[in-house]
Amino acid sequence: MANQTLAHSFRESPILRPSGLIVLAILTATVVILTATGSRITLSLLAQATIISIMALSVGFLARTADLISFGHAAPFGLGAYGTALVFQHGIPAEVGIWLVLVAVFALFFVIGLVVGKLNGIAFSMLTLALGQFFFVAVSKLRAITAGADGMTVSLPRSLFGLPSRTFQTPDGMFIIAAVILAALVILIYLFEASRTGRLAIGVRENEERVLFLGYRTKILKAAVFATSATIAGVSGVLFALYQGFVSPEIMHWSFSGNALIMAILGGSLAVWGPVAGALVFFFLREWLSDLTEHWLAVLGVILITVTVAWPGGMTGLAKAMRTRISGRERNGGGK
Amino acid sequence: MSFLFRCENIGKTYGGVVALKDVSLNLESGQVHGLIGPNGAGKSTFIDVVSGRTPGLGRVFFEDREITGISPSAMRRAGISRSFQRTSIFPALTVRDQIELANHGTGGGNTGELVEMLGLGAVLDTEAEEISYGQQRLVDLALALVGDPRVLLLDEPAAGLSVQESAVLSGHLEEIAERWNVAVLLVEHDMDVIFRVCKVLTVLASGRFLVQGTSADIRNNPVVIEAYFGSTA
Amino acid sequence: MIINALNGLVYGSLLFILASGLVLVYGLRRVVNFAHGAFYMLGAYIGYSVAIHAGFIPGIIAAAAVLIAVGVALDLVVFRKLADRDPLVTVLVTFGVLLVLEDFVRTVWGTGNYAIDPPALLSGVVQIAGAPFPIYRLFIVFASALMAGGMVIWLRYSRSGLWVRAASHSPVVAAMCGVRTNVLGPLVVGLGAAFAGIAGIVAAPFLSLNPSMGAEILVMSFVVSVVGGLGSFGGAFISAMILGQIQAFGVVYLPEIAALLPFLLMALVLVVRPQGILGNKV
Numbered sequence: 001m002a003n004q005t006l007a008h009s010f011r012e013s014p015i016l017r018p019s020g021l022i023v024l025a026i027l028t029a030t031v032v033i034l035t036a037t038g039s040r041i042t043l044s045l046l047a048q049a050t051i052i053s054i055m056a057l058s059v060g061f062l063a064r065t066a067d068l069i070s071f072g073h074a075a076p077f078g079l080g081a082y083g084t085a086l087v088f089q090h091g092i093p094a095e096v097g098i099w100l101v102l103v104a105v106f107a108l109f110f111v112i113g114l115v116v117g118k119l120n121g122i123a124f125s126m127l128t129l130a131l132g133q134f135f136f137v138a139v140s141k142l143r144a145i146t147a148g149a150d151g152m153t154v155s156l157p158r159s160l161f162g163l164p165s166r167t168f169q170t171p172d173g174m175f176i177i178a179a180v181i182l183a184a185l186v187i188l189i190y191l192f193e194a195s196r197t198g199r200l201a202i203g204v205r206e207n208e209e210r211v212l213f214l215g216y217r218t219k220i221l222k223a224a225v226f227a228t229s230a231t232i233a234g235v236s237g238v239l240f241a242l243y244q245g246f247v248s249p250e251i252m253h254w255s256f257s258g259n260a261l262i263m264a265i266l267g268g269s270l271a272v273w274g275p276v277a278g279a280l281v282f283f284f285l286r287e288w289l290s291d292l293t294e295h296w297l298a299v300l301g302v303i304l305i306t307v308t309v310a311w312p313g314g315m316t317g318l319a320k321a322m323r324t325r326i327s328g329r330e331r332n333g334g335g336k
Numbered sequence: 337m338s339f340l341f342r343c344e345n346i347g348k349t350y351g352g353v354v355a356l357k358d359v360s361l362n363l364e365s366g367q368v369h370g371l372i373g374p375n376g377a378g379k380s381t382f383i384d385v386v387s388g389r390t391p392g393l394g395r396v397f398f399e400d401r402e403i404t405g406i407s408p409s410a411m412r413r414a415g416i417s418r419s420f421q422r423t424s425i426f427p428a429l430t431v432r433d434q435i436e437l438a439n440h441g442t443g444g445g446n447t448g449e450l451v452e453m454l455g456l457g458a459v460l461d462t463e464a465e466e467i468s469y470g471q472q473r474l475v476d477l478a479l480a481l482v483g484d485p486r487v488l489l490l491d492e493p494a495a496g497l498s499v500q501e502s503a504v505l506s507g508h509l510e511e512i513a514e515r516w517n518v519a520v521l522l523v524e525h526d527m528d529v530i531f532r533v534c535k536v537l538t539v540l541a542s543g544r545f546l547v548q549g550t551s552a553d554i555r556n557n558p559v560v561i562e563a564y565f566g567s568t569a
Numbered sequence: 570m571i572i573n574a575l576n577g578l579v580y581g582s583l584l585f586i587l588a589s590g591l592v593l594v595y596g597l598r599r600v601v602n603f604a605h606g607a608f609y610m611l612g613a614y615i616g617y618s619v620a621i622h623a624g625f626i627p628g629i630i631a632a633a634a635v636l637i638a639v640g641v642a643l644d645l646v647v648f649r650k651l652a653d654r655d656p657l658v659t660v661l662v663t664f665g666v667l668l669v670l671e672d673f674v675r676t677v678w679g680t681g682n683y684a685i686d687p688p689a690l691l692s693g694v695v696q697i698a699g700a701p702f703p704i705y706r707l708f709i710v711f712a713s714a715l716m717a718g719g720m721v722i723w724l725r726y727s728r729s730g731l732w733v734r735a736a737s738h739s740p741v742v743a744a745m746c747g748v749r750t751n752v753l754g755p756l757v758v759g760l761g762a763a764f765a766g767i768a769g770i771v772a773a774p775f776l777s778l779n780p781s782m783g784a785e786i787l788v789m790s791f792v793v794s795v796v797g798g799l800g801s802f803g804g805a806f807i808s809a810m811i812l813g814q815i816q817a818f819g820v821v822y823l824p825e826i827a828a829l830l831p832f833l834l835m836a837l838v839l840v841v842r843p844q845g846i847l848g849n850k851v
Contacts, residue, residue, distance in 0.1 A: 069657050071603075071664075115836070118843040121657050122601050123799055126791040127839070129603075133788040134832035141828060199433050203426050210424045213387070214438045214479060215412030254784055258664060265661060295676065301668030308661045309651065 020190075024183070031179045035172045043171035045287060050178035051239045053279030054185065056263035058232035060275030061189055063264060065198075066225050067205045069125045071257050072132025076105050076230035078252030080237025082139060085152040085247050094160050102234050109230035113223030129254060136252040151248030154241045168242040178239055182276065185232060189272045201225055233260075262304050268314020277315050338400060340365050340519045341416070341487045347393035348381050348543075356381045356392070356543045363487060363519035368509060370534030370551075371523045374564055377540040379523040380421055383489045387411060387418045398487065417485035421492045421523075423476050427465035431456055431475055434464065438479040446516065450481055453508050470497055477505075481512065488512075488520045494529050506532045531555065539563065571698040573817045579706045579775065581813020582713035586768045587786060588793040588805040589720060590761035595800050596737025597750060597757045598648050600656050603663040605765050606787025607670035612636050612766025613773045613782065614678050617685050620770070625688035632766040640762025641755040648758060649751055667783075675780050683778035705774055712771050716764065717806075724802075733757060737800055792831050796838045798848020807846055808838075 034046060059073050080101060087097030116127050139146050146152060156165035167173035192198045203211045204218045211218055241247050250256075259282070267278020285303075289296035307314055313321075339362035348356040356378035363369050371379050385392030388408045395404045398414060406414075426434045435456075439447055451457055454474045459467045464475055477493050493509075494502040506529045513520045513533075524530050530537065530551075537554045539546040541563040547554065554560055587609060594602050602608075612632035620628030643666065651659045686692065687705035694701035724730035732753055735743040744750060769782075776782065793812055797804025812831050819827030838846065 069660070115839050115843075119839075121655075122599075122660060123795060125657070125660060126601055126795055127835075130788050130792050130795070130832060130835060134829060137828045137832075141825065196436075199429060199437060202429060203434070203437050206426045206428055207424060209389075209408075210420070210426070210479065211437075212408045213389075213412055213418060213424075215409050215440065215483075217409050254788070258668070261661075261664075295672050297675070298669045298672035301665040301672065304665035304668065305662050308658050308665070312658065 027179075027183065031176060035176060038172075040171055043175055045283065047171045047174040047178060047243060049280050049283035050175060050182055051236055051243060052260070052283060053263070053276040054178065054182050054236035054239065055233050055260045056267065056275035056279035056282075057182070057185060057189075057272075058229045058236065059260045060264035060267065060269050060278075061232060061272075062226065062229035064269040064272070064274075065193075065201050065205065065229075066222065068121065068226070069261065070128040070229070071125050071254065071261060072128030072130070072135075073230070073233045073260050074252045074254065074257040075132045075135040076109060076233040077237040077240070077256070077260075078135060078139060078247075078249075079105050079108070080234030081241040081247045081251055082146060082152070082237075083234075084238045084241035085154045086145070088155050088157070089152065094157065098238055101238065102231055105234035106227045106231045110223050110227035113226030114219060117219060117222040117226065129257070132252065132254050132257050136249060136254065139252055140249040146249075149249060151246055154245045154247060156242065156245070160242075169245060174239070174243045178243075181235065181239065185235070186272055186276065193272070197221070259300075262300060265304065266307055266314050268312075268316035268318075270313050270316035270320055274314055274316035281315070339363060340399060341521075342397040343382075343386050343394065344397070345394040346382055346385050346396075348378070348385050348390065349393075354543055356385065356540075358394075359538075359540060359543075359545050360394075361521075361538045361548070363521055365486070365519050366514055366517045367535050368513045368520040368522050368533045370530045370537040371521060371540065372525075372527075372530055372537060372554075373540035373546070376542070378543040379540060380491055381543075382540070383418060383491050383521070383523060387416070387489055412485075415484075415486035416489070417480045417483070417487065418489035419477050419480040419491055419493055421495060423469075423472050425464050425472060425475050425479065428463060430461050430463055431467070431478075432460040434475065435478055435482055439482045446484055447482055450478055453511070454478055455504075470501055473497060484516065485518060488518050490520060490522050490524075492524055493522070494524055494526045499528075502526055502529055505529065509533045572700050572702060573821055574814065575697065575702060575706070577814035577817030578810070579709050579813070580816050581810040582710045583768055583772050583775075584789055584793050584812055585806055585809035586713050586716055586764055587790040588797070588809055589717065589802060590764035590768075591790055591794050592800055592802055592805050593720075593733070593764075594758055594761040595794075597733055597740075597753055598644075598652070598659075599740060600648060600659045600663070601791075601794075601799075602643075602758075602761070603660060603787070604643070604666040604670060605663075605761070605790065606783035606785075607667045607674075608636055608639065608762045608765035608783075609769040609772075609786050610674055610778075610780070610783030611639070611670055612769030613778050614674055614683075614769075615766070616770025617683055617773055617778055618678075620685060629767060629770050632770040633763045636762040636766030637759040639766075640759035643762065644754040644758035649754055652750070667787075671780060671783065674783075678778075678780075680780055683773075685773045685778070687774040709771055709775060712767075716767065720760075720764075721802075729753060729756065789831065792835050794845075796835050796845055798845025801845065801847040804845055804847030 035043065038046065055073065055077055059070055062068050062070055083101030083104065084098060087094060087101060112131065116124055119127060140148055156168065159165055160168060168177065200211070200216065201221060204221060208218055237251070240251070263279040263282040264275040265278065266282055267274035267276065269275070286296055286300070289299050293299065311317060341363040343362070344360045345358045346356060346360065347354070347358055359378070359382055361369065361371070371382060373379055384390045385394065386396055388406060388411055395402060397403065398416060403411065403414065426437070429437070435447060435451065451460065454477065456471065456474060456478060459471055464472060467475070473493065473496055477490070480488060480490065494505055497505060509520065509522065510533045512518055522530070522534060534551055536548065537551055538548045539554060539560050546563055547557060547559055549557065587605065591601060591605055594600065615635050616628040616632035619631040647662050648659060651662065687708070691705045691708045694703050695707070724734055732743065732748040735746065736748050736750060736753065740750065789812070793805055793809045796812070797806070797808035812834065815830045815834060816827065819830045823830065
C-alpha cells in the first residue's frame with residue numbers, strides 16, 4: 001500500500017497544472033496586446049526590461065536553489081554580451097558562435113563553482129563581488145581583444161537564426177523574442193525544481209551534510225547550479241548585445257550586479273517568477289524615479305533596505321500571504 | 337568468525353583534550369550492538385569518527401576491506417548508514433521527497449515497509465517542518481534505514497521520544513536487525529531500549545573502553561554501575 | 570627596488586587598516602559590512618572639505634568623528650535590530666547603505682576628481698637608497714602602524730578588548746560568559762567605521778578622490794579578508810602586506826595585468842586553502 005504510494009511518485013510541476021497554463025495564456029495575450037498597441041518608447045523599455053529580467057531571474061535562481069547571494073553576476077552577463085560581439089567581429093556563424101559563448105560561460109563558471117562552492121554565505125558573496133570586479137578589470141584592460149573602455153560595436157549579419165537581424169534590434173521584435181526566451185527559462189526552472197535533481201539541490205541547500213551522508217556527491221551539483229545560473233545571466237547578456245548593438249565595460253561593473261540583486265530581492269525568491277516581477281517593477285520604477293529625482297540611487301538603496309528588513313519575501317511573499325488569506329476565507333466560507 | 341564491520345583503536349583528540357582513546361568494537365549482521373556510557377563518554381564521537389564526519393584515529397573495516405577515511409558519501413554507497421543525534425533532515429521537503437532522496441530516487445527496496453513500520457504514512461506529503469518533533473526523529477531514522485543498508489550507526493534514535501514511542505521503536509530495531517540482517521550499532525541513553533534490543537553491549541567511560549559483555553552481564557556489573565552512578569553508589 | 574617595496578608597504582598598510590575594520594565588525598557581529606568602502610570614501614570627502622578650510626589635522630578629526638557617529642548609528646539601527654536574522658539580510662542592508670552614501674557623495678561633491686596636497690610639514694621627499702621618496706607616504710605607514718598598534722593594545726590589554734576577542738572566537742560561548750554584544754556593538758562598529766574614515770582622509774593626498782574610490786577599495790579589502798581568512802587580524806595583516814607588494818611590483822613589471830594579480834592570488838589561495846591563510850576551518 002505505502003509502497004505503491006511511494007512508487008507512484010510522479011509529481012506535477014505547478015507550471016503544468018491548468019492554472020499555470022492559464023497564467024501562460026494571459027501573459028501571452030498581454031505580450032501580444034502590448035506589442036500591438038504600445039508606443040515605440042514603451043516597447044523599447046519593455047524590451048530592455050525583459051532582457052534584464054532574465055538577468056534577475058539568474059540571480060534569483062541561485063538564491064532560491066542554493067541560498068547563495070551573488071554580487072558578481074554582471075560578469076557572466078558581460079561575458080555573454082562580449083562573447084556575442086566577438087562572435088560577430090570574427091565572422092563566426094552566429095548559429096554556432098552564440099551557443100559556443102553560452103557553453104563557454106557554463107564551463108568557466110562550473111570550474112569557478114568547484115572552487116567557490118566550498119564557501120559559506122557571506123564569504124561567497126564577498127568573493128563574487130571580487131570575481132565580478134576581476135572580469136570588469138580584465139575586460140577594461142584587454143584592449144587588444146575588447147577595445148577597452150571604448151567598447152565594441154556588435155555588427156549583426158543580415159539574418160540571424162532564420163530571422164532578419166533587424167528583428168533583434170527593433171523594440172517590438174526584441175520584446176517578443178526576449179519574452180519567449182524568458183518564458184521558456186521560467187518553465188525550465190519550474191520543471192527542474194520538480195525533478196529529482198531539483199529536489200536534491202534543495203536538499204543540499206537545506207542540509208548539505210545529510211545529503212553527503214545519504215551517499216551523494218554534492219560538489220558537482222553545486223557547481224552545476226552556479227554555472228546554470230551564470231549561463232542564464234549569459235543569455236541575458238547575449239540578448240542585450242544583440243538589441244543594443246554595442247557593449248562596453250560598464251555592463252560588467254559591480255553596480256549592475258548590485259542592481260540585478262536588488263531586482264531579485266524586490267521580487268523575492270518564494271516563487272520562480274519573483275525576480276522577473278521584481279525586475280519589471282525595478283525598471284519602470286527607476287524610469288519613473290529618474291524623471292522625478294536625480295537621487296534614484298539613494299531611493300533604490302532605501303527600497304532595498306525596506307524590502308529586506310520589513311518585507312523579506314518581496315513581492316512573492318506578498319502574493320503568498322494574499323493567497324493564504326484568500327484560500328483561508330474560502331475555507332471559512334465553505335465550512336459554514 | 338569474521339565480523340561484518342570492525343572498528344580498531346578509534347580515537348579523537350580535541351585540541352589537547354582526549355575525547356576518545358583506543359576503542360575497538362565489532363558488529364555482526366543481524367545483531368544490535370549497544371554503545372553506552374555516561375554523558376561525555378565519547379559515544380557520539382565514536383560514531384562521528386567511524387562514519388567520517390570528523391577526522392580521528394584508528395582503522396575501520398567493512399567486509400574485511402579497510403575503509404578508514406573514505407568520505408561519508410562513499411561510505412553510504414558502500415552500505416553503511418547513520419542517523420544523527422540532533423535531528424538532521426530537510427525541513428522544506430515533504431517526508432516522501434526526502435525518503436526518496438535518501439533512497440536515491442526510487443520507491444523500491446524496503447521503502448514501503450519502512451514507512452509503514454515507522455507510521456509515517458499519514459504525513460508522507462507533509463513538509464518535514466510541519467510535523468511533530470517525534471515524527472521528525474522518525475524521519476531522521478528513516479533516512480538512515482532506507483535503501484537496504486548493511487551497517488547502521490544510530491546515534492540516540494530514541495532521544496525526544498515518549499516512553500510509548502521508544503517502546504515501539506525498540507520493537508522496530510529488533511525487527512530491522514533480524515529480518516533485514518543488518519549490523520546495528522546503537523548509541524542510546526534510554527536503558528529500556530538498550531536492554532531490550534541489544535545482545536552485546538560496549539561500555540565507555542571518559543573516552544575509554546570500560547567493559548564489553550552481554551546485556552545480562554553488563555546490567556549487574558559493579559564496574560559499570562560505578563561508572564554510571566559514581567563511587568557513592 | 571627598495572622604492573617599489575616601500576610603495577607596496579604604503580598600499581599594504583592602507584589595506585590592512587581597512588580590512589581590520591571589516592575584521593573587527595565581522596568578529597563581533599558575524600556580518601560583513603558592504604558599506605565599508607563607502608565609509609572610506611565618506612571619510613575622504615569630509616576630511617577633504619574640512620582640511621581645505623581648517624587644515625589637515627582637523628580634517629582627520631572630522632572624518633573620524635563623523636564616521637564614528639555613522640558606525641554607532643549603523644550598529645544601533647541595523648546590526649542590533651537584525652542580530653537574529655540571517656546575516657545575509659544584514660549584508661544586503663549594508664549594501665543599501667552603500668547606495669545611499671554613494672548618492673550622498675555624488676550629490677554633495679559631484680562626480681569630479683579631487684586632489685589634496687599633504688600638509689606642509691609632511692610634503693617634500695627624502696632620499697632613500699639614492700632615490701627620492703615622498704615623506705607623506707612614510708607618514709601613511711606611520712599612521713597605519715599607530716592605528717594598528719593602538720588596536721592591538723586595546724584588544725590585548727583592556728577588558729572590552731578581551732570581550733571582543735572572546736566574541737570573535739565564539740559568539741555563543743562569549744554570550745554565555747556574560748559578554749554583552751549589544752553593549753560592545755556601537756563601540757566596535759563605530760571604531761571600524763572610524764578606521765575606514767581615517768584611512769580615507771589619510772589616503773586622500775596619496776590617491777585621489779572620486780565617487781568610485783569606495784567600490785574599488787571595498788573590493789580590495791574583501792580580497793584581503795578572504796585571502797587572510799574571515800575574522801583573522803593576523804591573516805588580514807599578512808595578506809594586506811602581500812597584496813601591497815604585488816600591487817607595487819605588478820605596476821612596474823607587469824603593467825598590463827597588474828590590476829588582475831590580486832584576484833589571481835585570491836583564486837590561488839582559495840584553491841589551496843578555502844578558509845584563507847589563517848582562517849578557521851568552516
